[in-house]
Amino acid sequence: MTSYSLSLPQANFKLALWQAQADSMSDSDLYVWISDSGFVDDVAIRLHQLISTTKTIQGKVISIGKIILIKIVEFIKQHPYLSAGVALGIIIGLLVNSIPFIGQILAPLATVLGITIGAIAGHRRDKRMQGKDIANDTFLGVAEEVVEIAHDFFKLMIEIFGLILQEFKQS
Secondary structure, eight states: OOGGGSOHHHHHHHHHHHHHHHHHSOHHHHHHHHHHTTOOHHHHHHHHHHHTOOEEETTEEEOHHHHHHHHHHHHHHHSHHHHHHHHHHHHHHHHHHTSTTTHHHHHHHHHHHHHHHHHHHHHHHHHHHTTOOOOOSSHHHHHHHHHHHHHHHHHHHHHHHHHHHHHHHHO
């Protein structure tokens, strides 16, 4: 059942469960996870800022940032190789950017290609680990993998923001 098909009481209950999950995890625990995951300090600081983002809805404080970060952590845990592939693509972009003279010109292309190829390779590895079939290596097969990745990620984002927006409508 997806969030947009939930009734208002169901959506409120699901958001209450997410809030309870966010309340049960301390900010410092999340920050330690971010730091231990190998994120660059600048990224860790920005994610820590996200953790503290809250919104008051109908007199209830909703830890929107913490909920989003927890859901992203869950997504990363469900797709570990996809996440590693994306990280590898980012690292490739940073390395290309460090090349004197032409690095800044090539870095955007290298980053996009690195992230795309890394994400596809990681997604395929995740699927293999789950015992699922992998699309063929043709252009359409690769495009299918990209669509699956985008679908999984945006499904998660739609669920999070759909529930929060439903709560806003209610207030």
